[in-house]
Amino acid sequence: MLEWTEVERLIWLDMSPEQASCRLVLECGLRISHETIYVYIYEDKRRGGDLWQHLRCQKPHRKRYAGGQERRGTIKNRIGINERPGIVDQKSRIGDWEGDTVIGKEPSRRIGHIG
Known part of the structure; x- marks a missing residue:
């Protein structure tokens, strides 16, 4: 649990997860990837925490696929029947x-x- 306390401390200092990951190696010898730190931050957000507010970019969650629209077989400049x-x-x-x-x-x- 000590490692997550350190992660939180570094994020509260407004370090990016990438910077926090490198700092953990230098200061504590802990190896936690920045992806794992992002997962931890967003789980904290779901629990009502505020770590996510210390991220430099708060981007809205976007759906990966074009809103469920079918892209196969569409004809450009199609004239209706x-x-x-x-x-x-x-x-x-x-x-x-x-x-x-x-x-x-x-x-x-x-x-x-x-x-």
């Missing part, structure tokens, strides 16, 4: 036939549909 010309409904030209693709997890499960 409501905006197509009337001649397309006649399907007299090769390019007027629609091709829908269902994108699945595995390429073997992708289904092409013409209609």
Whole structure:
């Protein structure tokens, strides 16, 4: 428990976790990675502590993936089906036939549909 008291002391002195990690090696011979110190600080925050306020950058937690939006199979500058010309409904030209693709997890499960 002594090592975490030392970690807290260094963080309260506004040292970064990287600096605290190096200082612990020099002063006490303790080897605690800066990643472990970050984990400790954020666990302290969840418990209602204030160590996180001594971090130099308080960045909001961000979701890694684009808010759950599907990115596969999107077409840039797509024109909606409501905006197509009337001649397309006649399907007299090769390019007027629609091709829908269902994108699945595995390429073997992708289904092409013409209609």
